[in-house]
Amino acid sequence: MKIEVTTKPENFNIQKNIISQIRDLINFKNLEPGDKLPSERMLSEKFKVSRNVVRDAIQKLELYGLLKSRPQSGTFIANIGITALNGMVEDILRLDEPDFKSLVETRILLELKTARLAALRRTEEDLDQISKALKAHKEKILNGEEAVQEDLLFHLAIAKASGNSSMNTFMLIITPEIITNFEKYHVCDVGQAHSRIEEHQAIFDAIKNRSPQLAKQKMKEHFRELYKYCYNIEIN
Amino acid sequence: MKIEVTTKPENFNIQKNIISQIRDLINFKNLEPGDKLPSERMLSEKFKVSRNVVRDAIQKLELYGLLKSRPQSGTFIANIGITALNGMVEDILRLDEPDFKSLVETRILLELKTARLAALRRTEEDLDQISKALKAHKEKILNGEEAVQEDLLFHLAIAKASGNSSMNTFMLIITPEIITNFEKYHVCDVGQAHSRIEEHQAIFDAIKNRSPQLAKQKMKEHFRELYKYCYNIEIN
DNA sequence: AATTTATGATTGGTAAACCAAATCTTCATT
DNA sequence: AATGAAGATTTGGTTTACCAATCATAAATT
Numbered sequence: 001m002k003i004e005v006t007t008k009p010e011n012f013n014i015q016k017n018i019i020s021q022i023r024d025l026i027n028f029k030n031l032e033p034g035d036k037l038p039s040e041r042m043l044s045e046k047f048k049v050s051r052n053v054v055r056d057a058i059q060k061l062e063l064y065g066l067l068k069s070r071p072q073s074g075t076f077i078a079n080i081g082i083t084a085l086n087g088m089v090e091d092i093l094r095l096d097e098p099d100f101k102s103l104v105e106t107r108i109l110l111e112l113k114t115a116r117l118a119a120l121r122r123t124e125e126d127l128d129q130i131s132k133a134l135k136a137h138k139e140k141i142l143n144g145e146e147a148v149q150e151d152l153l154f155h156l157a158i159a160k161a162s163g164n165s166s167m168n169t170f171m172l173i174i175t176p177e178i179i180t181n182f183e184k185y186h187v188c189d190v191g192q193a194h195s196r197i198e199e200h201q202a203i204f205d206a207i208k209n210r211s212p213q214l215a216k217q218k219m220k221e222h223f224r225e226l227y228k229y230c231y232n233i234e235i236n
Numbered sequence: 237m238k239i240e241v242t243t244k245p246e247n248f249n250i251q252k253n254i255i256s257q258i259r260d261l262i263n264f265k266n267l268e269p270g271d272k273l274p275s276e277r278m279l280s281e282k283f284k285v286s287r288n289v290v291r292d293a294i295q296k297l298e299l300y301g302l303l304k305s306r307p308q309s310g311t312f313i314a315n316i317g318i319t320a321l322n323g324m325v326e327d328i329l330r331l332d333e334p335d336f337k338s339l340v341e342t343r344i345l346l347e348l349k350t351a352r353l354a355a356l357r358r359t360e361e362d363l364d365q366i367s368k369a370l371k372a373h374k375e376k377i378l379n380g381e382e383a384v385q386e387d388l389l390f391h392l393a394i395a396k397a398s399g400n401s402s403m404n405t406f407m408l409i410i411t412p413e414i415i416t417n418f419e420k421y422h423v424c425d426v427g428q429a430h431s432r433i434e435e436h437q438a439i440f441d442a443i444k445n446r447s448p449q450l451a452k453q454k455m456k457e458h459f460r461e462l463y464k465y466c467y468n469i470e471i472n
Numbered sequence: 473a474a475t476t477t478a479t480g481a482t483t484g485g486t487a488a489a490c491c492a493a494a495t496c497t498t499c500a501t502t
Numbered sequence: 503a504a505t506g507a508a509g510a511t512t513t514g515g516t517t518t519a520c521c522a523a524t525c526a527t528a529a530a531t532t
Contacts, residue, residue, distance in 0.1 A: 064409060080411075080416060081385040083389070084384075084411075091404070091408055092408060098405070099401065102399075105353075106400060106403055109403075110345075117341075149319040153319070153323045156323065164338045166339055167338070167342050168331065169334070170342070170406050176301030176316045176324070177301055179315075179317070180316060
């Protein structure tokens with residue numbers, strides 16, 4: 001028995017198809033930023049698909065900030081200019097699925113920064129949250145158990161304390177893929193687990209003492225330990 | 237006549253409500269990673285809402301990698317562990333809308349890195365694309381026109397050349413908001429426009445010559461000029 | 473008894489019907 | 503002619519109905 005692991009290209013391609021048709025229509029009709037798109041009904045009729053499919057495509061473009069739909073009023077083109085819109089749609093259509101290397105690279109970039117920012121901006125409540133995550137991780141490890149989840153929740157607590165909502169969001173998007181890969185390849189085996197505790201503690205202390213440079217430094221060392229076998233990932 | 241600019245909290249709260257109910261159900265029923273969620277019909281019946289509302293909530297959790305729904309089969313819980321899932325759902329529910337400062341801060345972080353990476357990894361085709369964007373921007377400026385869009389397309393071309401799909405995606409998400417704010421506050425006025433051209437050229441040259449450190453340096457100077465009035469944004 | 477096949481129930485995806493808010497049109501009033 | 507109100511229309515959002523792929527169960531065959 002053969003198991004197909006296809007990503008169902010059809011579904012994605014249908015949506016991509018609709019997205020590019022929307023772009024074409026905007027260009028052909030010379031619609032400008034701020035203008036209203038034809039109604040979902042008209043689009044679905046024009047493109048010979050269901051309204052639902054059109055709605056999904058619109059939703060995706062809304063996620064990227066290119067459209068904005070308002071209830072009982074219409075879907076509007078963002079004020080970013082027609083040139084930027086065309087360029088961005090092109091990019092969106094060609095986007096690759098992120099590989100693991102990209103994820104890790106991005107993660108390190110974000111974490112070095114959020115550690116710094118957390119040291120600068122953390123509130124007392126932030127500190128409390130980080131402390132709890134630190135403790136949960138520590139106890140799991142000392143109990144001899146795997147603690148990948150607690151590990152990453154510690155890092156997410158720092159991201160939250162950075163006071164930067166975008167970075168926090170991006171960290172959340174990246175994290176699940178990181179976790180599953182860690183568990184798959186047993187990155188966090190018990191042998192090195194104890195040094196993890198100390199590294200986390202050092203990061204926490206730096207954030208507590210409002211030492212941004214040290215926080216970044218300790219985070220960097222933490223990652224250097226973690227990913228030392230992945231030598232073609234950009235750490236700095 | 238007064239225009240209400242409310243963000244319609246109800247709609248968001250309905251979705252957040254459903255999301256937290258899904259989390260509660262997972263916990264109450266002791267569902268584990270990899271398990272199948274009840275069908276959308278059952279969920280919609282249980283939560284007393286339409287199936288579409290359930291589907292939207294699932295789609296959002298899918299975006300954050302916590303669920304994965306497969307056609308004609310079911311919706312499955314990601315293999316990230318129940319602790320991580322609970323923590324992440326909590327974070328997702330409390331996420332703030334990003335303010336402009338966060339966006340700019342994140343943009344600078346990403347761009348310094350993508351410039352470096354592009355210098356290391358750009359292909360000839362990447363270089364060609366960046367060159368075209370550079371030229372388009374230059375010509376618009378020399379023609380005395382505003383060129384905010386061409387400016388950011390140049391930066392997006394660099395992000396693409398970085399070979400990091402995650403960073404590319406995040407740049408795309410951030411860009412529209414940046415553009416609208418630039419145009420709103422007239423950040424790119426014509427006076428400084430000519431020095432922009434030189435700065436872009438310097439960045440391009442560094443990427444062309446495969447000089448990662450220089451590319452980052454030139455990008456940093458570029459931003460220092462741009463945002464010198466925003467002194468509480470973390471540049472490094 | 474083991475394996476294959478067939479059949480019916482279940483599922484997420486899609487299409488169609490319906491709703492209430494927003495907008496436009498029309499017409500009466502000043 | 504300008505303005506305001508009322509009604510009809512249009513719109514995105516929501517609900518309902520339908521579809522084809524999938525899966526589990528059981529019957530049939532070896």
